[in-house]
Amino acid sequence: MSKKYKYISLILFPITLFINHIASKFPNLVEKYYSTWINKLTIEVLSKASGLIEFSLYEVIVYILIISMLIFLIRLILVFTKKHNVAKRILGNSILNILSTLSICYFLFILLWGINYNRLPLQTSLLNRYNLSNNTKIENVEYTNQDLKNLYKFLINKANETRFFTLQNKEGSMMANTNYKGIISRAQIGYNNISNIIPEVQGNYSNAKYIKSSKFMSYTGITGIYFPFTGEANINIDIPDIYIPCTVIHEMAHQRGFASEDEANFIAYLASINHTDIDFNYSGYILALSHTASALRDADPSSYELLTSNISDSVRRDLEYNNNYWENYNGKIREISDKFNNSYLKSNGVKDGTKSYGKMVDLLLAYYKLYPYDEN
Template sequence: MRYYLKSIIAFSLFPQILLVKFLATKPEWIETYYSHGIYPIISKLFRILFGWLPFSIGDILYACLIILAVRYLIRNRKKIRYNIYPFLRDVLMVLSIVYFTFHFLWGLNYYRQPINKKLEIAITYTKPELINLTEDLVAKSNSIHFQITNDTAKAVIIPYSKSEILAMSKIGYQKLSEIYPKWNYTAPSIKRSLFSTLLTYMGYGGYLNPFTNEAQVNGIMPKFRDPFISSHEVGHQIGYSAENETNFIGYLAAVSNEDLYFRYSAYTYMIGYCLNDIRANDQETFDRLYSQLNPGILKNYQEVTDFWMAHENPLEPVFKSIFNSFLKANNQKDGIESYSKVVALLVNYHQKYPL
């Protein structure tokens, strides 16, 4: 590639950043022309292209890029040392291409209109409203748990394989699309990540590859969590980037699924967020509600806790810090804490549509 062309691509990064910052002030444009215009076409095209493959093209792409980058650095280390400016220009060029591709293929969804506007619900709530919702979630979870186990003391064991769980995730979205047609999900592309062990040590249950639009689920996590996590990642695929909103859509899809294991996974996942919110200000109420959960549910919670504790490592906080910074740089000012902001959506949605 000619020197001047490389320079043009490299320095185009700066006007790109300014353009994205400008578009961030126009969420109505993003919602209309990107999230409901260009993006659904891009997403479905990639799902059709890669969804039928049993392995992750995105994971392979990442691995190849890392190998090529390391190989380049090793082979050109002396050249780089004495020609630092061309090297920095090439790095800037790569960043420019990645920045454009990321935002065009998926990232502009970070700047779409908040979901509460679409659903016409508030994002503030009172303590009594939160407690009432948590009580309802506890009752729902206990009821479904007993329907599955016929024993309040037994942990739920999902009888499906990981692949079956991922395939079943689309069913909830099919039901949900009867109410919200824009959330229709066809041409599924949900896969176990080839790097599930690495994801585990990084502390993640899944992710969406923004360059191939493949939903990746951690393949070695306890299956108790899989129905909700797979539904969450599909929420990213249909165009929602904010973690609280994707948690919320994943929850709605999972509880819309007629399968009891999906509903159990979603209800018990949301209880965790609600109880954490209550515990921050009212330990007594937290203790009361927590004690109302069936012992079998607590065993499922302990299974997940034991899994993450067994994979604790010094680098996990580093990865979490990087991801936290990434989220903040992409219009999620609460960073990783934005996951827990799903509580506001849950409370207000169920004020409008009771459990």
């Protein structure tokens, strides 16, 4: 690409910012025409095309980027030690190339998927569907601290109950019904079973893909990542089994156009607990339990301590095993990754950044206000 076109490509950045800003003003239009139509068709085609290849194209691209950066740095250092002027010219051209590439990538990211950050909130969609089905006009759902305690109690009971029927290894930790490939191939069942609750999740998409370098991925604290340029939902398969099923479904929710982390978590919960297999059920309850525990601990520490004492020994072992796993991967890489993820979310209009993951509890409370569970 000539310098002229590189400079022209830089204009894409402010244009993209403008497009995203305009989209944020019209969530209903984004929902109706982009998320459930244009983007849906685009991602179905991308994911099916990339699905023809078994391995993750995202992972290959990451390898290529890392190797390219190392080669560039080595080349620059070698040239700089001999020819300062040549090194400065290479550096100047490289900066222009990088800025041009970033501008094009950001443009494609927003058009291919990023506008989904501006779609109608899932809670609003759930309310609209409930009102239509029940001939009501509920505009918002209110819940109390007692509702939060009841939710935590319910999730503890369900986690204890489903854990009793799961498999476990010699150390007493939960095991999935199959290996990670089996989990990935079974995940769609959960989506089929919630099509009546959230019809937007249906579609013809490829299966999620596992990351071969999952151990390295754990150093970043990432359990999965959706890559909009290829339509791939990528999964860290090195994490404990209790979180692999819900992680697969979480990333598939992103693949289906739900950009918000709390919404993807909520969808992962619903699809998991409505799955036909017990390992998915348990994984879903554990996902919701962990988020609800954090919310109740902040809101009512004494009630949190009291209710937590009801968690079964087997569930405690699983949670402890998960905590011990992640302690092995704490470090600078994870700290940098967390900061990057926080900045990424905020740059896409998620004001709370990584704190938005906790907003899943609001969706759970709203959902169970509309569709009450048996608290006994």
